Amino acid sequence: MSELPRHPFDDDKLHEECGIFGVVGVPDAANFVALGLHALQHRGQEAGGIVSWAPELGFSSARRFGYVRDNFTSKTLMDTLPGSLAMGHVRYSTAGHKGQTAIRDVQPLFAEFAMGGCAIAHNGNLTNAEAMKHELIQAGSIFQSSSDTECIIHLMARSIQKTIPERMKDALRRVEGAFSVIAMTRSKLIGVRDPLGVRPLVLGRVGNGWALSSETCALDIIGAEFVREIEPGEMVIITPDGIESFHPFAPAKSRFCIFEYVYFSRPDSVIGGRSVYETRRQIGVELAREAPVEADLVCPVPDSGTPAAIGFSQESGIPYAMGIIRNQYMGRTFIEPTAEIRNMGVRLKLNVNRAIIAGKRVVLVDDSVVRGTTSQKIREMILDAGAKEVHFRIASPPTSWPCFYGVDTPDREKLLAAHMTEEQMRVHLGVDSLKFVSLEGLYRATGQEEGRTASPRFCDACFSGEYPIRPSDVVDSGRLQLKRA
Amino acid sequence: MSELPRHPFDDDKLHEECGIFGVVGVPDAANFVALGLHALQHRGQEAGGIVSWAPELGFSSARRFGYVRDNFTSKTLMDTLPGSLAMGHVRYSTAGHKGQTAIRDVQPLFAEFAMGGCAIAHNGNLTNAEAMKHELIQAGSIFQSSSDTECIIHLMARSIQKTIPERMKDALRRVEGAFSVIAMTRSKLIGVRDPLGVRPLVLGRVGNGWALSSETCALDIIGAEFVREIEPGEMVIITPDGIESFHPFAPAKSRFCIFEYVYFSRPDSVIGGRSVYETRRQIGVELAREAPVEADLVCPVPDSGTPAAIGFSQESGIPYAMGIIRNQYMGRTFIEPTAEIRNMGVRLKLNVNRAIIAGKRVVLVDDSVVRGTTSQKIREMILDAGAKEVHFRIASPPTSWPCFYGVDTPDREKLLAAHMTEEQMRVHLGVDSLKFVSLEGLYRATGQEEGRTASPRFCDACFSGEYPIRPSDVVDSGRLQLKRA
């Protein structure tokens, strides 16, 4: 039960580690949260949790491994989560710890303070968590999870402030990193984004209540109306009666994660007033302009390459076709019947549509290249099926730096682009041509007509190596050497 | 565990009831079968079974509810299915009996005859099963399942022939209907198609062995080479040493199910030498010619409408776009938080991509309309998202007759097209325009340039009401009144 199917080529993609959702002021709030988390499932598939609060019963919680749809759909379970205030979290396990996650690591975390209980869930990563944890243990704190979120809880427990929101401000001012946080007390739903606003968080109106969500697609599923994004550095405290806004941090320039546009967010979400789908389609347009090629067909690597492939086809005039078909039922690892069956893992998920590929010059559009292992297998399958030429077009720049802001990235040495040029990668992947969209082109596709400037609007550290927040834990421990400025 | 997620709008689609797969002459044959069944999962999601044979151990079998990937991937289970000869089946439950399927109904069925054991699995439906069953019970046969396949077993048990293949010929000459059958003895893999060849069955070469499969896509997954289709009315008996071919039935004109092209088969399969994907795309081309419309976007209803939508866009020049996004994690039924959330069931699976739909005239391409319930919900979601006009284009003619050849269809009175004209349906669905491809156009898309002739090449009873095999059980019991000739 613990191993669940994921995206095709899951192990050759970057992974968002979390989605968060909260709602206040509607009856049976936990059911809304379950729906919201279902819509955010692409942000984390390993586990999910929901906490609710109701008069007399107080806080209730349920944490489960596996999909939201498999756990938070039973009446028996949902009846244990009553009340008009609830929040939840879906979690992706980080590569290094896969299979070792304990249920106590599944958020929301919960703590009982002197002035009452508080649940908290967070999307992002604290870059000074290790140092902070060391310090707290010295002072007598006992950590129960391996989650960096627990640092926030212990900082709050030791704050001398009298209210939970004030203690949370205290705590969040002490941590560094990228974080969007949802928390709840017995009467309030609280949302916070880090000063740079690296990770998303939006506000919606549902009935007479309010919702906080990582993405707008989760507002749609519950019929909520999008109100606005929580601002970078903003804390909102929501009760059924209204919303208070605070800015507890020093002001800073916004640096939203550009990879949310490229891959993480759902195509039907809207970020910064801009459709994710349309942005991706526009990346395909940019790619077709930057790296044209003569070919017979443009095919997406399903499903994440689809919008860019449509854009590429529309700009280039080369017909769009479903050259690779995805198995809807995906798959765990089957027992391999014979060593001769190469690429078994890929075949479980994808099949080349031989009848339309054979004898054709094919442009394959994918969203990114991480390790490159999948790209090799796809190239092989396409050639086995009789393609005459294979041209890769990648809807993001070369990924050459790890992320420390809540995305699960391989170590730098495993990133293909960290130690190869585009031409070396082309030879390594064995394709007729390979082109990545430029960082400039990517910025243009997001609507930045001037492209990337000296003071860029996004965090693009995975492409540029310019980290807007110092990744203290890894740098101080010598695990990462920063790019010379 | 018993309720599994299915295609979006599963309950407003026709369903194929089975996929079958067998392999002989390769080590660990059951692992090949598991992979083949995984590739055929779209033909049946309720349950699956595998039987294998090995020297000394004899026949082994495993039957499980749920997906192939969730059951036939554990080494513990697969180790119980040794040998170089194996076969399997995936099953769709029929609407009327949903939830009542017992594990003993899950095929392959198995029987011990005087001359040895025999496993059998079938895709299709026997049209005289009820009469036959009545007769067999009178004679002392005891039925253990509700499957019509068991009639074949009992007829074989009572045959006076000396070998299993001869007994199978005896039995199959007694039954009527549409059937593709795979069977195995301790040394032979047997494949049969009914005289009209209504359901598919193909032969492949894998290593030094052979495979039988419902579709070619399952040959691809195991790296098998497509050899040929089993002919209508043909029986093949396969051992590692070679293939013998028999024609035990009176010759008849082939009437392959045209709906396999429209919806059932996977787009990466090839039928009758023709790509299913390309045929579907061509239906879209025919639709664009037969029923043009001025619009801003062509959007598929995912995923089955996609190839026809691509064809429609290419023929009409109207840009193709992903106007509806499918949730990859689908969903069981969530607890509905409030009555105000309309269309909850649909929202779990699909979300309208508001940002690109708002203010647009949208052509929605779907593969078929059965009850029409889903079409209504989608129209409503699209309009809620701000579309200016909604035009439905359907990649099949109106479905107005039930199928009795192995497809799960609602009763005739529940088929929208059985009692409404196209215009009545348009009004009922509330869209700006609604057009179905013509039966002629559909035939053209399959490569029949002359369209449908007086002696048509396909079974198209669901559209035409012309049943090439008399549905005796339902007609004789008065449950169906045939179209006057």
Added chain:
Amino acid sequence: MSELPRHPFDDDKLHEECGIFGVVGVPDAANFVALGLHALQHRGQEAGGIVSWAPELGFSSARRFGYVRDNFTSKTLMDTLPGSLAMGHVRYSTAGHKGQTAIRDVQPLFAEFAMGGCAIAHNGNLTNAEAMKHELIQAGSIFQSSSDTECIIHLMARSIQKTIPERMKDALRRVEGAFSVIAMTRSKLIGVRDPLGVRPLVLGRVGNGWALSSETCALDIIGAEFVREIEPGEMVIITPDGIESFHPFAPAKSRFCIFEYVYFSRPDSVIGGRSVYETRRQIGVELAREAPVEADLVCPVPDSGTPAAIGFSQESGIPYAMGIIRNQYMGRTFIEPTAEIRNMGVRLKLNVNRAIIAGKRVVLVDDSVVRGTTSQKIREMILDAGAKEVHFRIASPPTSWPCFYGVDTPDREKLLAAHMTEEQMRVHLGVDSLKFVSLEGLYRATGQEEGRTASPRFCDACFSGEYPIRPSDVVDSGRLQLKRA
């Protein structure tokens, strides 16, 4: 889940293979059956099944591996078994097939005949089942289980009689062996015992209805009043309106299984008007008379040796003590931490009460010796604990012949007493003395003051080798050589 804890030394005991229970004329009959089967759990722990009948719904059934208490206690399941007529079965798996039992082997079996459905369950064994099965397969019957009970079903299916009871008489006259059968149609509960009455079956009155049960202890649990035993060779047909009695077989002298007194039945059951507990205590009295010994303590091997040990103590005047303590939580097989821990399997279940055993001369009373493996381990534990002398007293004669009447016995060569004298066994077991009660003494303990006569009242084949019913299958196949007359 499949391996369940059993009696201590389960693998060195003989095992009853079944318990049966049925009830008619009370609301929610299946709940009574669940309770009755729970009380009969000692007769079979591997699996259980219940069938019920209710107007409109017809027959319902549930079959499960594991204990009755773990399956037939959920409201969800029991609600699927409505009606005032129900019956059930608990099953012990036979040694040779352990782990291979399929759920379809779990009784009651069910068949649909031309005149309606019939469920059937049986305790015992048919001695000509193999020959009968061969004959039926030749005639076209298809066997779905490995149960000999299915022969009865097929014989019924082929009978030309018009009613189910008449067909059952037809069928049972064709089979040989020991059987107590419970069957039900949609209106009748039927009970039958074989002509010699080898296996038990009793009738009880519950409210306005009636119950059939293997033992009286199961009448007690549902508050039913014991009415009488079904006679050897009798068939009763019970409806809420009353009971009809038939004698379809040729009259024969009763030969009830004497081992039911020794071990199988529960001590709180009454057989033939005689308390099982009191009979066992009396065996201890006979043992003390036949085989006195000077000792300090009389200790039972728990739990089956307890009544005889009490009798031995009372007759001999040697104090009774709990020298061996049974772990109430029993146990599956633990991982053995070290090879030095001898007798791990035994330690999981029993512990010697060292403080009272050390330095003492101990009489250990056990019910029987089958393979002798457990007796050796117990002797070793007792000596390790410091006992000065160990004297075994066995409350049955030497078990030297296998049973073919529904009891799971090892092959003859594995029975210690089949090839050793009492003295050889004493040396083999390494004890100071070893004595079995005589067959005469055993008969006296059952109330036969004259002891065993030329025409004995019981089946004692396991001790005497005199089989009252010819075990045709094993004799004709050469698997057993009968004792020369």
Added chain:
Amino acid sequence: MSELPRHPFDDDKLHEECGIFGVVGVPDAANFVALGLHALQHRGQEAGGIVSWAPELGFSSARRFGYVRDNFTSKTLMDTLPGSLAMGHVRYSTAGHKGQTAIRDVQPLFAEFAMGGCAIAHNGNLTNAEAMKHELIQAGSIFQSSSDTECIIHLMARSIQKTIPERMKDALRRVEGAFSVIAMTRSKLIGVRDPLGVRPLVLGRVGNGWALSSETCALDIIGAEFVREIEPGEMVIITPDGIESFHPFAPAKSRFCIFEYVYFSRPDSVIGGRSVYETRRQIGVELAREAPVEADLVCPVPDSGTPAAIGFSQESGIPYAMGIIRNQYMGRTFIEPTAEIRNMGVRLKLNVNRAIIAGKRVVLVDDSVVRGTTSQKIREMILDAGAKEVHFRIASPPTSWPCFYGVDTPDREKLLAAHMTEEQMRVHLGVDSLKFVSLEGLYRATGQEEGRTASPRFCDACFSGEYPIRPSDVVDSGRLQLKRA
């Protein structure tokens, strides 16, 4: 899965809340711990946990609801618990919180301190836990469980001592109550008993290593040799190289729990050099002297009344008999078929052996009377079975005060003896006579020839109301009014 069968009349007994076991210096130590916990299962059935330590891997742990035999027997699980140092715990849920135990409440608890990790498990109860917890939360500690053991952890975390043993001394000097504690660091196994030694803890030698256990019966199962009891107030620190002994508390007079002799401990354990079984048998002897009666049979209420019934029979000369038979398969709650079946709960577990009870004057020996509900039902069953007279003899004095030292007792008002005289209880239970052993007699049976003295050797608060440790939390909150001195 969460509701497991327990002792018969489980809800009318007092319950020990825990058993603890640890081992150091043997390979695969966790397997020894699993066996030890299995032998201690009677001390807690709700859940169990094991922690082990191995070089490189560090600490590993597994916590599971349910029986040890059902969880800690799989190789897969046990392989995750490597190393030669391990400890574990079995837990009984307290009445008030039944069903609410979270897996995080299951011990051993674990904490990472600045100087390394520490696991801890405890049997007993801290009488000032509530006050302590309040104080710790004020200081910023975050509690993750509802276990009072967590107080010890937080006190250790805040200690300024440099080593774990020193921090543990610090912490234990701050708490009040009854406790036997086992803890482990990466190199040491630590055992502590509270100053009065209320709960047991013994030391054993196994191979070249050492074991700590609640009872000696768990030393037997792993083949360990009993060395000595840990003394009241003693702390032992054990490494493979040897044992160091400390006495960190002020000296106090030992007050071992006398109820361990009466009911909690297994009869094959030895406490204070005295066999538990023999002590119980001797209580029966005392009872027969103090409260003789003319009768035909002495019957135990199984299983806990058995040793005292044997003693009563031996002293009185009245024959011992199994008048009540226990169902070995116990049972969850079955669906009650009808309201007429009285005493269903009892019937699932026990049945009166009618054949030997009818017409007899019966002495029933039970270990204790708590609420009296079970005694009523048994009396009723015995009379239904035709007993002429029923005389209850109870092998402990009237239980009239709750325990606050680690035993789950009902509130005082629910204890029958708290508000009734012996005669009132006799009338209430409806028996012919009812006698409890005197407190003096009980002391004599434990070997205190002088009986109970002014300075008694045991804690007998449940009988006498004299609490040797002040139950601060309940007294200070007004929940209990102490007996006037």
